[in-house]
Amino acid sequence: MKGKRVGVLMGGHSAEREVSLRTGEGVAEALTSLGYDVAKVVLGGNGRGYDEQIREANIDVAFLALHGRGGEDGCVQGLLELLGIPYTGSSVLSSALAMDKLKAKEMFRLHNVPTPPYYVAEREHLDELAELHNCFGFPAIVKPRGEGSSVGLTKATDLAELRSGIELALEHDTSALVERFIHAREIHVGILDGRVLGAIEVVPKSGLYDYRAKYTPGQTEYICPPEMAATRVRGVMNLAERAVRALGCSGACRVDLLVTEGENEYVLEVNTLPGMTPTSLLPKIAASAGLDYATLCENILQGARLHANLPKSREPRRSEVNLKTSRPASLGAAKDRVTAPRVRARRAAG
Secondary structure: OOOOEEEEEEEOOOOOHHHHHHHHHHHHHHHHHOOOEEEEEEEOOOOOOHHHHHHHHOOOEEEEOOOOOOOOOOHHHHHHHHHOOOEOOOOHHHHHHHHOHHHHHHHHHHOOOOOOOEEEEEHHHHHHHHHHHOOOOOOEEEEEOOOOOOOOOEEEOOHHHHHHHHHHHHOOOOEEEEEEOOOOEEEEEEEEOOEEEEEEEEEEOOOOOOHHHHHOOOOEEEEOOOOOOHHHHHHHHHHHHHHHHHHOOOOEEEEEEEEOOOOOEEEEEEEOOOOOOOOOHHHHHHHHOOOOHHHHHHHHHHOOEOOOOOOOOOOOOOOOOOOOOOOOHHHOOOOOOOOOOOOOOOOOOO
């Protein structure tokens, strides 16, 4: 593997470009320190096509450090499949499903993975918002349907705030997801190659884990592992695994969940290309499992592969790559699995 040229793809055109650049710089530095031949491939921002930039980089394998639209939603994954370049993370389909919050929730409900009640609002609904929201209740969480990193996320406590929240979300997308607010602890579970690394609880000072809370040092308290009964933590981890399987995700994933004081747990979403910045959660979870940042990056790289089984191009690249998914040797034996209660998700309102 160390004889292969690794392209760290970062940047892009999404609202998360700056976060992606920070992730990419960290990954590139870590892999270089381990002796890999690394090329930083900064996509977008220069008027050139992604395909042209990737071809010119002359890489054998791609480490995806992209976030948001065009990078996390299956677009770049599809391009790499056509170019025959193995890449980290999930397949085209799984990436697209996970990025689309509505489709992800529909898959969760199909597989009996509990998720908060919701409905979708578009611009034409603004004039009939009171009727659309009806008895859904407040507070409510509003977010763009297809953005990540909590971009455009707001909490609405009345109809006026709901309207402004939807208008903000529509600045980032053509539709907004309105989700019932649930008083709960926010737990995030890290998964690598199908195995749980651990869990972490986030406690934002503002009370809302939005973009500012995620990427501003000192704005969020992190508790790893969460201060809950071990059996409850294992149940949450089991639910996270079920969510990943429902979407068919692979590689490194982070699952965001809500855990109430009672016996209810809800999956918010699955992140197929979780952040790798100094404040990101997956590196913190991995560190608690005994995996330092550089080793985590290397293990993610080892899982790079093609998913679509397309015919190989007749035009050979600089070398042929046959990468096999490998499990991190430093994780130890697999943890005991605890079957989470089968809680049927409520029907979506609206």
